[in-house]
Amino acid sequence: MTRLRIFEIYDAIQGESTLVGMPCTLIRLAGCPLRCSYCDTPEAIPVQSGQMMELDDIMQRVRTSQRPLVLVTGGEPLAQRGIFELLKALSGQPAIVQLETSGAYDVHPVGPPVRRILDIKTPGSGECSRNRWSNLQDLRKGDELKFVLTDRADYEWMMDCLKRHAIDTSAIPVLLSPCWGLLDPKDVAQWILDDHLNVRLQLQMHKYVWGAEARKV
Numbered sequence: 166m167t168r169l170r171i172f173e174i175y176d177a178i179q180g181e182s183t184l185v186g187m188p189c190t191l192i193r194l195a196g197c198p199l200r201c202s203y204c205d206t207p208e209a210i211p212v213q214s215g216q217m218m219e220l221d222d223i224m225q226r227v228r229t230s231q232r233p234l235v236l237v238t239g240g241e242p243l244a245q246r247g248i249f250e251l252l253k254a255l256s257g258q259p260a261i262v263q264l265e266t267s268g269a270y271d272v273h274p275v276g277p278p279v280r281r282i283l284d285i286k287t288p289g290s291g292e293c294s295r296n297r298w299s300n301l302q303d304l305r306k307g308d309e310l311k312f313v314l315t316d317r318a319d320y321e322w323m324m325d326c327l328k329r330h331a332i333d334t335s336a337i338p339v340l341l342s343p344c345w346g347l348l349d350p351k352d353v354a355q356w357i358l359d360d361h362l363n364v365r366l367q368l369q370m371h372k373y374v375w376g377a378e379a380r381k382v
C-alpha cells in the first residue's frame with residue numbers, strides 16, 4: 166500500500182505557469198532537502214510537517230473535487246518514493262497533471278502525460294549547486310522552465326543558462342518570476358523587451374488577488 170507524506174491538499178486557482186488561472190486541486194507534499202532563500206512555504210520543508218496519507222485517500226480527494234487541473238508540488242515532491250505511484254494514478258484520471266519540482270532530482274522517470282515544471286535554482290536562491298543539469302537534456306512538449314529572479318545578476322545568469330543548454334524557448338516555455346518584494350516586475354519586463362527574449366514574465370497571480378501572506382489560495 167503506497168503512502169505519502171502530505172502537507173496539504175486544497176482547491177485553488179493555479180497562480181503560475183502557462184496554465185495560470187485554471188481551477189486546480191493542489192497537492193503539496195511535505196519535505197524538501199533544499200533551503201532556498203526566498204522559499205514561500207518554509208513550513209512544508211521539514212518532512213515531519215506532513216501527515217501520512219494512503220494513495221487511495223489522496224485519489225478520492227482529487228476525484229471529489231473534479232477540477233480540470235491537478236498540481237503536485239511541495240516541498241520537493243520527487244524526494245518521496247511514493248511519488249511515482251501517485252503520478253501514475255493521477256495520469257489515469259481526466260484532469261491535466263502538473264508536477265513542480267526544484268530540478269534537484271532526476272525527472273526522467275516522470276513520463277507523459279505529466280507536465281513537468283522545473284524550477285531552476287538561480288544563484289540568488291542560494292541553492293544553485295543543486296540543479297541537476299542532465300534534466301535539461303530531454304525536455305518534451307508540455308514541460309516548462311521557471312526561474313525565480315532575485316536581481317539583475319540572476320537574470321543574466323538565466324540568459325547564460327538558456328544559451329549553455331541550447332534551450333529552444335519557442336518549444337519550451339520559459340517563465341521568469343521576479344522574487345516578491347525583491348525585484349520589481351517592471352524591471353524584468355523591460356529587460357525582456359530590451360534583450361528580445363522569447364520568454365514570459367510570470368507574476369504569482371494568487372499574491373495579487375489574495376495578498377502575499379494569504380495561505381491555501
Ligand code: SF4
Pocket residue numbers: 197198199200201203204205206207210239240241267
Ligand atoms: S525547493 Fe521549493 S520548497 Fe524547497 S526550499 Fe526551495 S522554494 Fe522551498
